[in-house]
Amino acid sequence: xxxxxxxxxxxxxxxxxxxxxxxxxxxxxxxxxxxxxxxxxxxxxxxxxxxxxxxxxxxxxxxxxxxxxxxxxxxxxxxxxxxxxxxxxxxxxxxxxxxxxxxxxxxxxx
Amino acid sequence: xxxxxxxxxxxxxxxxxxxxxxxxxxxxxxxxxxxxxxxxxxxxxxxxxxxxxxxxxxxxxxxxxxxxxxxxxxxxxxxxxxxxxxxxxxxxxxxxxxxxxxxxxxxxxxxxx
Numbered sequence: 001x002x003x004x005x006x007x008x009x010x011x012x013x014x015x016x017x018x019x020x021x022x023x024x025x026x027x028x029x030x031x032x033x034x035x036x037x038x039x040x041x042x043x044x045x046x047x048x049x050x051x052x053x054x055x056x057x058x059x060x061x062x063x064x065x066x067x068x069x070x071x072x073x074x075x076x077x078x079x080x081x082x083x084x085x086x087x088x089x090x091x092x093x094x095x096x097x098x099x100x101x102x103x104x105x106x107x108x109x110x
Numbered sequence: 111x112x113x114x115x116x117x118x119x120x121x122x123x124x125x126x127x128x129x130x131x132x133x134x135x136x137x138x139x140x141x142x143x144x145x146x147x148x149x150x151x152x153x154x155x156x157x158x159x160x161x162x163x164x165x166x167x168x169x170x171x172x173x174x175x176x177x178x179x180x181x182x183x184x185x186x187x188x189x190x191x192x193x194x195x196x197x198x199x200x201x202x203x204x205x206x207x208x209x210x211x212x213x214x215x216x217x218x219x220x221x222x223x
Contacts, residue, residue, distance in 0.1 A: 044214075045212070096141065096209075
């Protein structure tokens with residue numbers, strides 16, 4: 001059974017600092033997704049990573065995928081308050097059945 | 111234009127009642143999904159339909175019954191509601207299947223009293 005673990009589960013960081021959120025998964029997959037959820041809102045797609053070594057960047061966020069290590073990272077550069085949200089990774093086990101991590105609550109303090 | 115819409119947005123009901131949640135997507139996608147997000151924000155897939163055919167049916171009580179009248183609509187009917195059914199239910203859709211981004215609706219916040 002596919003399991004997805006994120007860490008940390010809670011991250012409080014200062015504006016301007018860098019940090020990385022990690023997403024490990026237990027079985028082979030080469031499709032991984034990152035989503036953002038603001039409080040009381042829906043999930044917004046951030047990145048789709050479809051192959052080993054895939055790297056995608058949007059603004060201050062950069063995601064990468066290492067399928068051999070079964071690891072994805074979401075790197076935050078020079079954090080700003082607007083990045084405060086919950087970030088989920090999700091792995092496609094089979095048949096587009098996404099298994100989500102528990103989410104990382106990010107709070108950026110000014 | 112709302113891509114994936116759900117009704118109602120909020121649903122407060124008593125234990126034992128039956129309720130339905132409706133979902134519609136105007137993206138022309140073939141595949142639709144229902145997810146449940148519990149109070150700890152954990153998201154779990156419940157069902158998936160591809161072009162009106164059920165393709166994912168997770169371990170969900172049979173009080174939950176999805177119905178897809180056409181590929182743009184996926185409804186969720188819940189019988190005999192229980193306290194533990196309180197959660198946010200998200201509908202999502204994707205163009206086809208594997209490797210495609212799933213687009214989520216706004217969610218239906220269900221509270222069972």
